Amino acid sequence: MSQPILLTVDDDPAVSRSVARDLRRRYGQDYRVVRADSGADALDALREIKLRGDAVAAILADYRMPHMDGIAFLEQAMDLFPQARRALLTAYADTDAAIQAINVVDVDHYLLKPWDPPEEKLYPVVDALVETWREVGDRPVAETKVIGHRWSAPSYKVRDFLARNSVPYRWYSVEEPEAVRLLDAAGSNADEIPVLVTPDGSVLRKPTGEQIADAVGLSTRPAEEFYDLIVVGGGPAGLGASVYGASEGLRTVLVERRATGGQAGQSSRIENYLGFPDGVSGAQLTDRARRQAQKFGAEVLTARDVVGLEARGSARVIKFGDGSELAAHAVVLATGVSYRTLQADGCAELTGRGVYYGSASTEAPECTGQHVYIVGGANSAGQAAVFFSRYAKDVTILVRGESLHASMSHYLIEQLDQIENVHVRTHTTVKQVHGDEHLEKLTLCDQHGTEETVETSHLFVFIGAAPRTGWLGDQIVRDEHGFVRTGPDLLVEGRRPAGWTLDRDPHHLESSIPGVFVAGDVRSQSVKRVASAVGEGAMAVTLVHRYLEQR
Structure with missing residues (x-):
């Protein structure tokens, strides 16, 4: 050759x-x-x-x-x-x-x-x-086929799962003749969508995330029963911890419930991350970090939902939604945050059918020639506006406050000012969303209570940050917002948290359970930036080593 x-x-x-x-x-x-x-x-x-x-x-x-x-x-x-x-x-x-x-x-x-x-x-x-x-290489890319409806929330979830896990797929709308032929060949009908056909011809009807992961070759089951380090959450903090843990000789497994990258992985362009002067997409950064972790020997488990955590002697055990468990000497919690739900009438019914949380890049081609609305004033909203401006006729950012300056980086505000089809409406909230099969209109309300109804088919929501900590037991101390307290924040008038068993204070990123560390956005008082999350992931591994040496 x-x-x-x-x-x-x-x-x-x-x-x-x-x-x-x-x-x-x-x-x-x-x-x-x-x-x-x-x-x-x-x-x-x-x-x-x-x-x-x-x-x-x-x-x-x-x-x-x-x-x-x-x-x-x-x-x-x-x-x-x-x-x-x-x-x-x-x-x-x-x-x-x-x-x-x-x-x-x-x-x-x-x-x-x-x-x-x-x-x-x-x-x-x-x-x-x-x-x-x-x-x-130049090997033919084996494509997974997805047959669904454009305005079907389950169909969107399948497409989003595949895209965020870098799985090549081809989309077929159920109205297309080829989709009808595929459904007939699969022995399915339009009532069973979404239907997924793998490269080897296997057919999945209305599949779950774990079923999809198994079908397309993503790892969902651990190779061992016990590890040195379990990392829960595959965002920048979790990937950072996995890279440094595995590279330093720890038997490391990363557990992610959906797709590595977290909110950062959905970003169309991160321009203020050290070492990337031209910017880097969240997907590119995530893909490089995941490959780097796996190169050092870290396992990556996808579509596994962690529902519990407990200490059993010297072991730290996580529990999965299917009842199985996995144990290690230490755990790093890096579960990140979720976007808060938009409190507007009709929003829940149209989620995945015109209303989306995060950038939902798979929807970009559908926005061509449309007027797109984005709710939120932080960097993620600004990056999404830049991205969708290349497809949409107009992009309007809706913010509750008086400007973007309190929540968005200066470089991004300047960039938005230079894009002619991006507009910012301040002191504006979404009161109601309207539509039958999909989003058709929004009712907007300003600070004076004046309402206006506008037509749109796409609304992308980037508001607030809700920590993913509802699955943690009472033994893990959290603040009033649900973020996990660590290190000095656990000490009350110099006293260690209840149930603390060691003759030392908690390490800086250590939670109220010894050997369970916290990194990234889920940690109380953390800096909500990609660089700081990666840094905390690396620092957590250093503290894991210290914990293991002191036991």
């Missing part, structure tokens, strides 16, 4: 020769380097490579080229080799265009010219490209 190909295209012959030379020097033994002088020539080369059946691992394209710029070229190249990783070569003056390309054609990186020394500026980027490509 021939070597996979690294393709570079640049209309400047000197630059083209230079990048090809540097690539051959580092990757020549394992990859074949092909260069082209224009987008058209590069597409011809890709077509020939496709006919020969060879693989393309990565494409490096110059942004400024006559007749066809780098973005236009990469859009067409993706049709031929969708799994090839992509980077844009650009001058400093074109960095805005490069950042835009990250969103338009899912560019993985951009490189500033010149890239000397290549050991510092070129090779680390190409290393990341080829490593990502090797995870998938």
